[in-house]
Amino acid sequence: MIPGSSFLCVAVHVTSGVTLQCYSGPEVLLAGVRTAATTEALRIRQRASLGRIVLGRPLRCTVQGSRGALTIARCTVNGQDVAAAQVATGFAEWVPGSVN
Structure with missing residues (x-):
């Protein structure tokens, strides 16, 4: 996927605390x-x-890059940033200056 491009995703599986699998789409x-x-x-x-x-839930994701088979993306659900929501739970932390 091209960095900057967007796609819709319905998350069907969570692989880790920061990775998810989209239905008919990328991890x-x-x-x-x-x-x-x-x-x-x-x-x-x-x-x-x-x-x-x-x-x-339907997610809107914007591609930031890739790592192997993983698509690195910023995703929102109902307008809320998914990464920020996970950080707010205490189960993830920001990596300053990184897209991973």
């Missing part, structure tokens, strides 16, 4: 955030948190 890594999962229990809670934000 998306949320731009500018990361998780610091140290235990499996924490990873489960991070995925559950992102799932509550995105699963089954």
Whole structure:
């Protein structure tokens, strides 16, 4: 996908606290955030948190780049930035100056 291009996505699976799978679309890594999962229990809670934000909901995403098979993107749901929402839960943190 071309950086700057936008696409619609319905999230059908959460792969990690900052990655999600779109129905008939790419696997998306949320731009500018990361998780610091140290235990499996924490990873489960991070995925559950992102799932509550995105699963089954229409997202609008703007491509920032790619990393292997992952599309790095900024996504919104109902006008709310998904990465910011995940950071607000405490299950992700901003990576200053990074798109990942």
